[in-house]
Amino acid sequence: MAGKENLKIITDKNQMRTWTRAMRSQGKTIALVPTMGFLHDGHLSLIEEAHKHTHLVVVSIYVNPSQFAPSEDLSTYPSDFDGDIRKLMAVPGGVDAVFHPYNLYDYGVESARCGNGVVSNGTAVVSCLEESGSGHETWVRVERLEKGMCGVRRPVFFRGVATIVAKLFNIVEPDVAVFGKKDYQQWRIIRRMVRDLDFSINIVGSEIMRDVDGLAMSSRNVGLSLEERQKALSINRSLSKAKSAAERGELNCKSLKSLVVDEIREAGGELDYVEIVEQESLEVVEQIKSPVVILIAAWFGKVRLIDNIEISI
Amino acid sequence: MAGKENLKIITDKNQMRTWTRAMRSQGKTIALVPTMGFLHDGHLSLIEEAHKHTHLVVVSIYVNPSQFAPSEDLSTYPSDFDGDIRKLMAVPGGVDAVFHPYNLYDYGVESARCGNGVVSNGTAVVSCLEESGSGHETWVRVERLEKGMCGVRRPVFFRGVATIVAKLFNIVEPDVAVFGKKDYQQWRIIRRMVRDLDFSINIVGSEIMRDVDGLAMSSRNVGLSLEERQKALSINRSLSKAKSAAERGELNCKSLKSLVVDEIREAGGELDYVEIVEQESLEVVEQIKSPVVILIAAWFGKVRLIDNIEISI
Structure with a gap:
């Protein structure tokens, strides 16, 4: 199997949804593979997994500011969009569309007007998004599973992940979404969110990819x-x-x-x-x-x- | 305009979504009017408003336990399903389907296993749902707008409303949803949730209905x-x-x-x-x-x- 020579890159969320709906009306099923870019073979294995479940595969590339605390490395998070596209064009089975939005928390005038200051929610959870003055104020929290393990050191992390994934689900409207089981707590949180909020999306966990020496890819x-x-x-x-x-x-x-x-x-x-x-x-x-x-x-x-x-x- | 003689009543969430998708594939647009039943003319005006926007209208009747605090009146909340159905059959323009689920927080075995005890989220927000031992643990919160006014005395209320509305949106998948502007804070919260989570649903606010003496219907x-x-x-x-x-x-x-x-x-x-x-x-x-x-x-x-x-x- 070879990759595809043409890759549809969509940056606008309405165009993304229009594309999905057009495909679905032709009887196609769609899988979403959410990523923050800087792709490695672990990501590519998610795409190969996705192909087992649906006709078409969408990969999203978006570094989500709401899952980073101000003290974390949002500004230095690595990116290589051109490299990512080259890899996606070569992946077995190919990719049908890349969703690469600029800012998924920009709601225009209304957003700016409401964005004066950081929200206090009583639990001192503040991400880079609030610090930037965004008017975004709706959060999805999976209250049991987000506790413990990676949730201890990174109190904004899973709140940001659940929220951006809910947004991507509503924009892309996929039938299936594939997450790596390397991020095990994240995978379980997304599954629980889908159950509790009745998203009609099958969440597939993809096995950990390891280099030949056994180190999990990251x-x-x-x-x-x-x-x-x-x-x-x-x-x-x-x-x-x-x-x-x-x-x-x-x-x-x-x-x-x-x-x-x-x-x-x-x-x-x-x-x-x-x-x-x-x-x-x-x-x-x-x-x-x-x-x-x-x-x-x-x-x-x-x-x-x-x-x-x-x-x- | 007269009502419809046959009214489709759907109790299963998967059947509900299947119905919507079948209608959409025939080119129909769908409005949802969420209610907790015990319908009065204010509710019926929401249905008439809905007819201005879409081909088909779904009314949901579901008393949502997660928006009631244990001290509030969930157990005595009034209901009259037969009366509601009679009113819906007589409403101008009719209603195409009634969604009347038994329990939208029952997730089967997994749910029961996880439901051992009340979640503490640091803000002492506990509803009748947690008290019942449900395994549900995902909450949608609109953090600024839920503060103040009705949010002061009822700290679980808007959290429960936003969450059940998100669930209903994912089950019914409507194009439009109609809310009464009498519950003004609730209407604004739903609009904000839809914006922030990128639901592809047009939220319509319906004007307050008053009796002839001027009292808002309730x-x-x-x-x-x-x-x-x-x-x-x-x-x-x-x-x-x-x-x-x-x-x-x-x-x-x-x-x-x-x-x-x-x-x-x-x-x-x-x-x-x-x-x-x-x-x-x-x-x-x-x-x-x-x-x-x-x-x-x-x-x-x-x-x-x-x-x-x-x-x-």
């Missing part, structure tokens, strides 16, 4: 020195060891976590968290009785990496 | 004694006086509010709030410079009534 991997990368291989190694141990009958989560913690610390990584949680509810478990997932975030040098492994016993 | 009016009803006429009278004063050049809101407050107090009403606010942002103004609305809530006996009047100078 835009952040380029920030690792060769030495740090060697050390970071302890993440996947420790997850595999814990899974094997569980499969051999070690169902005590304290013991399994120790395996992971020791392996990563010995390699020189600094753990943010290791949690063994129930796959649907993300509730911490002490003894494995139902399908779980081990979720990890760890620092190697200045790079924070996340990874996970599902265990279904 | 399900709650039946709770008024004859004497209380006489007193309650002071609401509309005071709003009209304030509007006339503004049109004659009195633009100071303190003075205009005094007119309203005095009139209602003299009649024996107990004010919950009187606010003069900018129409779009609902921000309190001190001097009228742009279109405003006077919003009132007041008690007459045990009945709390709301009303408003727009002033565009």
